[in-house]
Amino acid sequence: MNATHHHQRAAEQSPGPSHFAGNVEMDNVVLKVNNLKTYFFTRRGVVRAVDGVSFDLKKGECLCLDGESGCGKTVTALSILGLIDSPPGRIVCGQINYDGLDLVQCSSRQLRKIRGNDIAIVFQEAQSALNPVLTVGDQIIEQIKLHRPLNYKEARRRAVELLAEMGIPSVERVMNYYPHQLSGGMKQRALIAMSLSCDPKILIADEPTTAVDVTIKAQILDTFRELKAKRQMSLLFITHDLAVVAEIGDRAVVMYGGKDVETAPVSEIISNPKHPYTAGLIACLPDVSKATDKLASIPGTTPDPLEMPPGCAFHPRCDRAMAICSQQQPPRVAVSGEHKVSCHLYG
Amino acid sequence: MIKGLEDTIIKLRHFWHSNMRLVSYYWERTHRNRLATCGLAFIVFLVLLALIGPFLTLDPTEVNFEEKNLPPVGFTVEQSVYNIETGEFITKKVAGTWKHPLGTDSKGRDMLAMIVSGARVSLFVGLIATGIAIILGTIIGVLSAYFGGWVDNVMMRFTDIMMTFPFFLLLVLIVFIFGPSLIFIILAIGLTGWTGTARMVRSESLSLRTREFVLAARALGASDNRVVFRHLIPNVISLIIVIATLSIPGVILAEAALSFIGLGDPTVPSWGIILEAGQHSLDTAWWVAVEPGIMLFLTVLAFNFLGDGLRDAFDPKSQI
Numbered sequence: 001m002n003a004t005h006h007h008q009r010a011a012e013q014s015p016g017p018s019h020f021a022g023n024v025e026m027d028n029v030v031l032k033v034n035n036l037k038t039y040f041f042t043r044r045g046v047v048r049a050v051d052g053v054s055f056d057l058k059k060g061e062c063l064c065l066d067g068e069s070g071c072g073k074t075v076t077a078l079s080i081l082g083l084i085d086s087p088p089g090r091i092v093c094g095q096i097n098y099d100g101l102d103l104v105q106c107s108s109r110q111l112r113k114i115r116g117n118d119i120a121i122v123f124q125e126a127q128s129a130l131n132p133v134l135t136v137g138d139q140i141i142e143q144i145k146l147h148r149p150l151n152y153k154e155a156r157r158r159a160v161e162l163l164a165e166m167g168i169p170s171v172e173r174v175m176n177y178y179p180h181q182l183s184g185g186m187k188q189r190a191l192i193a194m195s196l197s198c199d200p201k202i203l204i205a206d207e208p209t210t211a212v213d214v215t216i217k218a219q220i221l222d223t224f225r226e227l228k229a230k231r232q233m234s235l236l237f238i239t240h241d242l243a244v245v246a247e248i249g250d251r252a253v254v255m256y257g258g259k260d261v262e263t264a265p266v267s268e269i270i271s272n273p274k275h276p277y278t279a280g281l282i283a284c285l286p287d288v289s290k291a292t293d294k295l296a297s298i299p300g301t302t303p304d305p306l307e308m309p310p311g312c313a314f315h316p317r318c319d320r321a322m323a324i325c326s327q328q329q330p331p332r333v334a335v336s337g338e339h340k341v342s343c344h345l346y347g
Numbered sequence: 348m349i350k351g352l353e354d355t356i357i358k359l360r361h362f363w364h365s366n367m368r369l370v371s372y373y374w375e376r377t378h379r380n381r382l383a384t385c386g387l388a389f390i391v392f393l394v395l396l397a398l399i400g401p402f403l404t405l406d407p408t409e410v411n412f413e414e415k416n417l418p419p420v421g422f423t424v425e426q427s428v429y430n431i432e433t434g435e436f437i438t439k440k441v442a443g444t445w446k447h448p449l450g451t452d453s454k455g456r457d458m459l460a461m462i463v464s465g466a467r468v469s470l471f472v473g474l475i476a477t478g479i480a481i482i483l484g485t486i487i488g489v490l491s492a493y494f495g496g497w498v499d500n501v502m503m504r505f506t507d508i509m510m511t512f513p514f515f516l517l518l519v520l521i522v523f524i525f526g527p528s529l530i531f532i533i534l535a536i537g538l539t540g541w542t543g544t545a546r547m548v549r550s551e552s553l554s555l556r557t558r559e560f561v562l563a564a565r566a567l568g569a570s571d572n573r574v575v576f577r578h579l580i581p582n583v584i585s586l587i588i589v590i591a592t593l594s595i596p597g598v599i600l601a602e603a604a605l606s607f608i609g610l611g612d613p614t615v616p617s618w619g620i621i622l623e624a625g626q627h628s629l630d631t632a633w634w635v636a637v638e639p640g641i642m643l644f645l646t647v648l649a650f651n652f653l654g655d656g657l658r659d660a661f662d663p664k665s666q667i
């Protein structure tokens with residue numbers, strides 16, 4: 001019906017690449033976010049939740065968006081899906097290129113076809129992300145029928161397969177359960193199964209391990225890793241936890257105050273952080289081999305989103321701040337091939 | 348066509364399978380409330396009466412002046428009867444007969460048959476008018492909450508305006524303009540009675556709308572339509588059931604009141620119509636007015652008890 005939706009799917013048709021992180025050709029980019037700015041126009045002023053974020057998501061890789069709460073990670077994800085409530089929010093500039101389309105310019109109808117079908121999202125709290133009055137099975141079946149021309153029976157079979165694939169025991173029974181009858185880990189799995197129901201090319205995971213305990217967290221990370229390998233899916237993994245980044249990420253984007261301050265392969269972020277903020281985050285990771293009384297922390301607090309500091313937003317908390325830091329926004333500098341940083345230290 | 352039917356059957360089976368426990372849970376909670384159980388029993392009795400009663404009783408329209416103003420069984424009244432031969436009034440004692448267990452009215456019609464067919468009319472009015480009001484109110488409330496902004500503003504101000512109209516006067520006006528036909532009475536009650544429902548459903552949906560599963564549904568490609576009908580409305584169903592149960596008696600009373608002031612449909616024997624006819628002969632045949640009155644009273648009470656019980660059962664915060 002909608003002619004513009006039947007576009008070329010070049011990225012999809014290219015043969016599955018066998019690549020390593022940090023050694024990927026440019027045509028493997030499935031999602032390109034360029035200078036994205038999402039502002040919220042509130043009564044108290046303009047909140048620049050996302051203020052010029054750029055990154056590429058490559059086929060089959062796991063890209064981590066890392067940063068403190070309130071730094072714009074989730075808003076970035078919602079902007080990609082076109083789910084910013086307007087008013088008060090609006091994408092004021094930037095492009096999000098997916099499959100030859102600019103998602104910022106897409107009609108809501110086009111976006112609806114892409115959501116769930118091409119780009120899916122798993123939310124943080126499985127408890128509240130599942131509808132409490134529908135059974136788990138019904139929710140997955142409905143999701144499948146939304147994007148696939150299957151009848152109820154076929155969709156149900158597919159849902160059972162998906163849940164089984166996610167390692168849920170006695171699937172037929174669980175299909176008839178309401179969300180409150182499942183444990184936290186099971187709910188999270190059911191939610192992931194639902195997101196995967198239409199074989200999305202990109203899966204956005206918004207802090208999927210925050211609300212579950214450590215053992216479940218490890219299991220869920222394993223699940224994501226397997227899925228990525230098995231389905232050649234690109235994963236945009238949002239987390240505030242650098243340990244999780246080290247565990248699952250291929251590359252990472254560190255965000256601060258709505259901006260991407262450092263982008264690099266994960267190994268390099270961990271071993272050789274350039275931005276003082278990234279370095280501070282890594283210094284904060286507790287070392288279990290040493291007994292200490294006090295955990296390290298970055299001094300100061302996250303800036304008020306209504307009054308971002310001028311220049312580099314991090315300068316009030318930065319121990320290496322210079323005069324220029326409070327006056328000019330730092331340019332994005334490539335310190336090595338895949339390693340970009342926005343800091344005056346390297347300008 | 349066949350395929351769709353098959354789908355529906357499988358779906359219903361799964362639905363029943365997965366909801367049996369839930370239904371039995373709420374049944375258990377409602378059942379523990381004795382008044383609500385009594386209310387439910389009476390309503391079931393009333394529904395059966397309305398459905399099969401008319402086949403078992405006499406014809407409620409059959410006029411027989413030989414047997415007019417007979418009292419119910421067990422009662423004896425004195426009646427003055429005009430004697431054609433002597434041209435005098437004589438007083439004689441009249442006792443109720445089992446042929447007319449609830450007596451007859453001033454035209455000799457069987458009261459039991461009239462009460463039974465009146466139950467049919469009153470329930471019909473109550474269910475249909477409440478249905479219209481609930482559907483309208485739910486849709487307006489949910490849409491208002493979901494879309495917010497100017498949609499919400501327009502709809503809620505319209506609701507405010509509807510609320511400020513004196514409801515009964517509006518009813519009288521509509522019936523006066525369109526004539527006293529039962530269909531118009533039902534429509535009038537239904538089309539004016541949705542405002543409270545809309546308000547309550549809106550406030551409930553407002554809090555639901557911010558829950559993550561609504562965002563999650565949209566994030567996975569659900570349209571507004573789908574979010575409203577598959578995600579929001581199922582979540583307010585318990586509220587709707589309670590509102591509906593509690594508003595049915597109001598509707599039945601409204602119809603009776605309209606009939607009582609002479610604006611009812613004279614061709615259909617509702618309880619209100621019988622009551623209205625009975626008030627003129629209160630001194631000679633009190634039962635004609637009292638019997639439909641008692642039925643109205645019990646019905647309203649039953650629905651209110653059941654509604655209260657359901658409200659407590661559906662309220663997760665109440666411990667019963």
